[in-house]
Amino acid sequence: MEAPNDVLWHAAAPEAPNAPNAEDPPALEGAHEAEVAVVGGGITGLSTALHLAEAGTNVALLEGACIAWGASGRNAGVVAPNFAGADPEAVVARLGPERGERLNTLVGESGDLLFGLVRRHAIDCEAEQTGFVQPAHAPSAVPALRRRAEQWHARGKTVQFLERDAIAELTGVTCFAAGWMDAAGGHIQPVKYTRGLAAAARRAGAAVFAQTPVERITQDGGGWRLSTPRGSVRAARVVLATNAYAGRLWPRLARSIIPLVIHQAATAPVDAATARRILPGRQAVTDTGGHPFSFRFDGDNRLISGAVAAWPWGARERMSRYIARELWRRLDLPAVPAIEFIWSGTAAITTDFLPRIFRAAPGVYAGIGCNGRGLAFSTALGRVLADIAVDAGHDSPLTPQDLAPLTAHWLVRRAPAVVIPWRRLRDRSAARRQG
Ligand SMILES: Cc1cc2nc3c(=O)[nH]c(=O)nc-3n(C[C@H](O)[C@H](O)[C@H](O)COP(=O)(O)OP(=O)(O)OC[C@H]3O[C@@H](n4cnc5c(N)ncnc54)[C@H](O)[C@@H]3O)c2cc1C
Numbered sequence: 001m002e003a004p005n006d007v008l009w010h011a012a013a014p015e016a017p018n019a020p021n022a023e024d025p026p027a028l029e030g031a032h033e034a035e036v037a038v039v040g041g042g043i044t045g046l047s048t049a050l051h052l053a054e055a056g057t058n059v060a061l062l063e064g065a066c067i068a069w070g071a072s073g074r075n076a077g078v079v080a081p082n083f084a085g086a087d088p089e090a091v092v093a094r095l096g097p098e099r100g101e102r103l104n105t106l107v108g109e110s111g112d113l114l115f116g117l118v119r120r121h122a123i124d125c126e127a128e129q130t131g132f133v134q135p136a137h138a139p140s141a142v143p144a145l146r147r148r149a150e151q152w153h154a155r156g157k158t159v160q161f162l163e164r165d166a167i168a169e170l171t172g173v174t175c176f177a178a179g180w181m182d183a184a185g186g187h188i189q190p191v192k193y194t195r196g197l198a199a200a201a202r203r204a205g206a207a208v209f210a211q212t213p214v215e216r217i218t219q220d221g222g223g224w225r226l227s228t229p230r231g232s233v234r235a236a237r238v239v240l241a242t243n244a245y246a247g248r249l250w251p252r253l254a255r256s257i258i259p260l261v262i263h264q265a266a267t268a269p270v271d272a273a274t275a276r277r278i279l280p281g282r283q284a285v286t287d288t289g290g291h292p293f294s295f296r297f298d299g300d301n302r303l304i305s306g307a308v309a310a311w312p313w314g315a316r317e318r319m320s321r322y323i324a325r326e327l328w329r330r331l332d333l334p335a336v337p338a339i340e341f342i343w344s345g346t347a348a349i350t351t352d353f354l355p356r357i358f359r360a361a362p363g364v365y366a367g368i369g370c371n372g373r374g375l376a377f378s379t380a381l382g383r384v385l386a387d388i389a390v391d392a393g394h395d396s397p398l399t400p401q402d403l404a405p406l407t408a409h410w411l412v413r414r415a416p417a418v419v420i421p422w423r424r425l426r427d428r429s430a431a432r433r434q435g
Helices: 043-054 088-095 097-108 110-120 139-154 164-171 190-203 272-277 315-331 375-390 416-434
Strands: 030-039 059-062 132-135 159-162 179-182 207-209 216-220 223-228 231-240 258-267 284-286 294-297 303-307 339-349 356-361 364-368
Touching (some): 030 223, 030 375, 043 059, 043 190, 059 231, 088 139, 097 110, 097 375, 132 164, 164 179, 231 375, 258 315, 315 339, 356 375, 364 375
Parallel strands (some): 030 231, 059 207, 132 284
Antiparallel strands (some): 132 179, 159 179, 223 231, 258 303, 258 339, 294 303
């Protein structure tokens, strides 16, 4: 399957067969052996393969389409090394002090891990570690944001709470009551980053195959056989890094998360005055709304933003108009901006907004559920999965758990049709009531 052309990141990073490290990996042919087989060529799978190969493990990665075909190539490129829907103390309350704090550390350090890999492997991906900013969508959200900043500060992160004037100066817009900044965040061009991970994994010795959908995984002696259209891989252990795209390969895994379709849009490059006014420090911004509003500039000064459609019919056109209007209204732009790219992708959401490592079968592990906050965390998750794949007893910050398909998944997966309009209404009335 080809790269999706409507995605800015794929369109702006066309395959360049002669460029070093950019060549797309071959399709698998014939019978192969590996210690570990990884399914999925997104950030989770490639980080797993990279860390395994660097540790000297014989690893083969199989991607059904092109590298970064899934969420890893379709996101907003915002590096936010914190939780989408939880605070460190809530994580401790849920997982206990030991596991909870270890997960906090893993998430908290994931931004530095990502930008560190970019530097170490010289990945050319427009990486800017300028900070991740989260403003309050309404004044009622300010106390919780203050606590969030305090909790991360207490755990040694470089964060800053920003009062109304400070957030206005930082963002260039006056609609936010306050905010906080995580200095370890920023943004990247996600397709270039994911391809860079693939190149680094191959240089480290991983066998990476694209255009190779795994059709079946069956037990074979003490290990597993992964069957593909023109070949197979026999491996002692398997890592499923298929995220929300798990499909029919492992149905119980697909039923363990809620798939959420998110639209992303890129405007035409903005004029010089707007580029100077908005985000002069070039941070990435996502507010606290239940239906979050996000914005950042890419390398060409296009504004990147996104939204979730309640229902799929006509969503592309509707979301394009909605995102353009929101950017105009909230950022005080001189006119409604032209949208030049609009695309969608599917994120894997869990009921408590925390990621999971599942033990799908003996020796088969799955890392899933980054809840739309997975660029930095999927990178860290890959490192943990690599450790577990070589040592099942590895003491991981995320304890592998048995697969737990959600009850009435056929119904739960439709929840966004109700939840999204309700959240949008709630955000608007909170902002109106107190603005
Ligand atoms: C629209 C959108 C915007 C987002 N924005 C952000 C953001 O700004 N910041 C952030 O931190 N996070 C964001 N996220 C989340 C982030 O993109 C994901 O958490 C992350 O990319 C997940 O990576 P992954 O490798 O686990 O999965 P994916 O990138 O989805 O990769 C899964 C891969 O598995 C492959 N696959 C599936 N089945 C098979 C099979 N049978 N055989 C072979 N291959 C198979 C698929 O083709 C796919 O390439 C966003 C997500 C979406 C959808």
